[in-house]
Structure formats: C-alpha cells, structure tokens
Amino acid sequence: MIKILFVDDEPNVLDGLRRMLHSMAGVWDMRFLTDPFEALQAIQDCFFDIIVSDLRMPEMDGAVLLQEVRHRSPETVRIALSGYSDQASTLRAVSQMHQFLAKPCAPDELIAILNRATVLGNLLTNKRLKRILSEMESLPSLVTLYDDIVQELERPEPSAPFVGELIARDAAMSAKVLQLVNSALFGLPNIVSDPVHATLLLGLDTLHALVFSIKIFDQFTAETVGGLSVPDLWNHCVSVARLAKRIAMAQSAPDAVAETAFLGGLLHDIGKIVLATDTPELYANVLSESQHDHAAIISLEESALGGNHAEVGGYLMGLWGFSEPIIEAIYMHHDPAKSPSTSFGALAAVHVANGLCHLLKEPEASLNNTIDHAFLERLGLNRQVPIWMDLATQTLGKENDT
Ligand SMILES: [Fe+2]
Ligand SMILES: [Fe+2]
Structure with missing residues (x-):
C-alpha cells in the first residue's frame, strides 16, 4: 500500500484533509501529524512514498522539514501545501519540493495529484535512478x-x-x-x-x-x-x-x-x-x-x-x-x-x-x-x-x- 504522510501544525487542516481523502482510506496508508519533529521520526522509522507538508509551522519551517526529508529519505516524493499569502516561504522551499499545492485545494485535485505522485513512485523501479532524479536541482x-x-x-x-x-x-x-x-x-x-x-x-x-x-x-x-x-x-x-x-x-x-x-x-x-x-x-x-x-x-x-x-x-x-x-x-x-x-x-x-x-x-x-x-x-x-x-x-x- 502507498504510504503518505501529511504534516500541518493546524489540527483542523489535517481533519479537513482526512475527511477529503476518506474515500482513499483502503488504497493509501495515510498518517496525519501536527508535529514536524514527529514527522521526521516517522520518516526515520519507516519509508513513506509521499510527504505532503505545510510550509508555515512554528516549531519547524516546512522548507527545513522537506530539506531534512530529502536528505534522510531521498526517494520520498515531497509535496508542499501552502496558502497564497506564504509566498516568501514557498520560494524558500522551492528547491526542496517536487510539487507545490495551494491551499485550499479541492478534494479531486488533491487526489489526482497524489495519484500521479504514486504512479511516479511506481514508474521507476530502480532506486538508484530514483535517487539521482529526486536529487536533481x-x-x-x-x-x-x-x-x-x-x-x-x-x-x-x-x-x-x-x-x-x-x-x-x-x-x-x-x-x-x-x-x-x-x-x-x-x-x-x-x-x-x-x-x-x-x-x-x-x-x-x-x-x-x-x-x-x-x-x-x-x-x-x-x-x-x-x-x-x-x-x-x-x-x-x-x-x-x-x-x-x-x-x-x-x-x-x-x-x-x-x-x-x-x-x-x-x-x-x-x-x-x-x-x-x-x-x-x-x-x-x-x-x-x-x-x-x-x-x-x-x-x-x-x-x-x-x-x-x-x-x-x-x-x-x-x-x-x-x-x-x-x-x-x-x-x-x-x-x-x-x-x-x-x-x-x-x-x-x-x-x-x-x-x-x-x-x-x-x-x-x-x-x-x-x-x-x-x-x-x-x-x-x-x-x-x-x-x-x-x-x-x-x-x-x-x-x-x-
Ligand atoms: Fe528519439
Ligand atoms: Fe527515445
């Protein structure tokens, strides 16, 4: 099963995501965390195919989190989720992410993007090539x-x-x-x-x-x-x-x-x-x-x-x-x-x-x-x-x- 990790410091945003993606519960193994440090620990403990992270978080900036994920688990597809007002943090994170999603996003759009990311994950079976590509700047x-x-x-x-x-x-x-x-x-x-x-x-x-x-x-x-x-x-x-x-x-x-x-x-x-x-x-x-x-x-x-x-x-x-x-x-x-x-x-x-x-x-x-x-x-x-x-x-x- 495809494993996806969602990180956002606001619990109600995570609740919204959970509701939105309810229909995918049997297809994807999803985890929702408010604490970016816990997210890093989770990434350390097991492999996630995709991480979707908020960018503006008080304890740890989303860009820093994604950078760490890139370093610790380079094969994980990194998606940033952020509001229109966060232009500065989006720019800072741009080199750390594969894709950017603007908040709020419609359920079908989110599902389509995650689906595509999972197809991508399966597309390349060779881990070495995958790593080279995800490290490309x-x-x-x-x-x-x-x-x-x-x-x-x-x-x-x-x-x-x-x-x-x-x-x-x-x-x-x-x-x-x-x-x-x-x-x-x-x-x-x-x-x-x-x-x-x-x-x-x-x-x-x-x-x-x-x-x-x-x-x-x-x-x-x-x-x-x-x-x-x-x-x-x-x-x-x-x-x-x-x-x-x-x-x-x-x-x-x-x-x-x-x-x-x-x-x-x-x-x-x-x-x-x-x-x-x-x-x-x-x-x-x-x-x-x-x-x-x-x-x-x-x-x-x-x-x-x-x-x-x-x-x-x-x-x-x-x-x-x-x-x-x-x-x-x-x-x-x-x-x-x-x-x-x-x-x-x-x-x-x-x-x-x-x-x-x-x-x-x-x-x-x-x-x-x-x-x-x-x-x-x-x-x-x-x-x-x-x-x-x-x-x-x-x-x-x-x-x-x-
Ligand atoms: Fe050709
Ligand atoms: Fe060709």
Whole structure:
C-alpha cells in the first residue's frame, strides 16, 4: 500500500484533509501529524512514498522539514501545501519540493495529484535512478529562470510582443527560437532576426513548449556527454516535435493534443541526457552498441544502467508537474502498447514521429523495428502509416535543406 504522510501544525487542516481523502482510506496508508519533529521520526522509522507538508509551522519551517526529508529519505516524493499569502516561504522551499499545492485545494485535485505522485513512485523501479532524479536541482532553476515568461504565457490573454521581449533578454533562448523560426519548416521568405517577430510567427502555444524545453536542455551545458551530442539530440527532438504535431493535425486531433504532441516530442529523449550525465562511460558504451540498431537502446540501457531513458524522462516530467498525457507520451514512446489507450493521442503521435525520424535517418532501421504496428492496429490506425510517412519525408526533407 502507498504510504503518505501529511504534516500541518493546524489540527483542523489535517481533519479537513482526512475527511477529503476518506474515500482513499483502503488504497493509501495515510498518517496525519501536527508535529514536524514527529514527522521526521516517522520518516526515520519507516519509508513513506509521499510527504505532503505545510510550509508555515512554528516549531519547524516546512522548507527545513522537506530539506531534512530529502536528505534522510531521498526517494520520498515531497509535496508542499501552502496558502497564497506564504509566498516568501514557498520560494524558500522551492528547491526542496517536487510539487507545490495551494491551499485550499479541492478534494479531486488533491487526489489526482497524489495519484500521479504514486504512479511516479511506481514508474521507476530502480532506486538508484530514483535517487539521482529526486536529487536533481532542476526545478528551482526552471522556476526562477523562466518564471516571467511562463507567468505571461499563462495569463488569460498573454501578450506575444512582451513574451518576445522577455525571450530577447536570454541569448541562448533567442538563438534557439530564431533557429526554429528560420528553418525551412516555416517556409518564410525572409530571415527573421527579431525574437519579438519570431514569437508572433510561432504562436504562443508552440512557444510555451519551446521555451520550456530549451530551458531544460540548457541545464546540460556540455556539448557532448557520455558520447551523446546534446546539439544533435536537440535537433532530433525538434524534428520529432514538428512531425508529431503535424501527424496530430493530419488526424484532426484537437489543438491541445497537437500541442502536447509537440512538447512530448521536444522532451521525449530528455532521459538520455540524464543517464549520460550520470554515468558517462557506461552511456558511451550503450550508444556505440546501439549505433546500428536504435530499437535496441532501451534493453541496452536497462542492462547497463538498470533503467531506460523513457522511464527516466517520464519520471522527470511527473516530478516537474507535467500533465498525464505528456508523461505518458514520454514514458511509453518506445513501448506504446503499455498504454491502455484505444484512440489517437499525443503518445501515438510521438511514438510514430520518433520511429519515422529514426527510420529516415538511419539506413539500417526498418519500419518493423521502429513502429509498433500492433499498437496502431489497436487504435485502428495502421492504414495511416503511408500518409504519415509522406509527412515525415516532407518535414525532414525540408529540414535537410536548411
Ligand atoms: Fe527515445
Ligand atoms: Fe528519439
């Protein structure tokens, strides 16, 4: 049973939580404590999958508690629960938590978030990988570095010129945005050199996905790590993103699915960078062994490192609070049959786009080992493959022209 520890100095808040989560009593083993010192003792005595802690507590600050938990039980997923007025303490705690929940929160929202955290807990069976990921400090830098841009993008009516100005302040991000908008994919007659103009051309949704992934890629500053070329991986991810979005549009999927497919494509192989950064020598071996057979990379990673890049990527997305369809698209991009889904979605788009990108770039690859036909059959989509193949040839052909 999943064990969850709730800590809040106000007994009535805990009572509220207990009532709210009453329906989950048979599924989760929940403990409610008002004393953070007692909470630390409890963590010491037995393993908790998740801790949900208040931030403002008189005896011990929530940030301090979560920091201690991070130290003593790094595999525990840490969620902070705090009121809107506690901005200062929230900021202080940001590097110590995986997720932040604003008080008061609706029961279904809380259950959904805890459920996702438990799925995450099960996603990675390898404890060592789990520990590496929960120790990663990426969340704070994501929050602080591109906070302004995201804040603007998440307003009901964001201003594209303003977002463009914000992007222009960050040289690396401007370069990537301009590179994308100037690639032949957009078929623009003139070179665009102004990030503000680029923003207007790309559209805010695409930009949102792009800004996020650029920021993630930028955390890994080395050009090559563990035999992996970060710029090459970035180019591959951009191709997969573009193609996944086109495939979604060709299927007349809703805009939200097309955008999820785009973001899923941009981030689908992010786990590779994490694995390569963690154990460069081992990863270099994996890469050279899988050079002629991309499909083998998952099993090679598993035997060498005890986990694969798809699960690491999915886990990371979950920790960063991404929605389920993105986690699924990344987690299952090499093995979509794991998903219970029976209709077209971001997962199918990313899986097919990735498979076709590899197929077109690697002479040894074959359609059978890059695309899961049984999965497409289940979705009733096998007949679409030739159409998607045409889209891929167009998309990648255009990229090669640039
Ligand atoms: Fe992959
Ligand atoms: Fe890939």
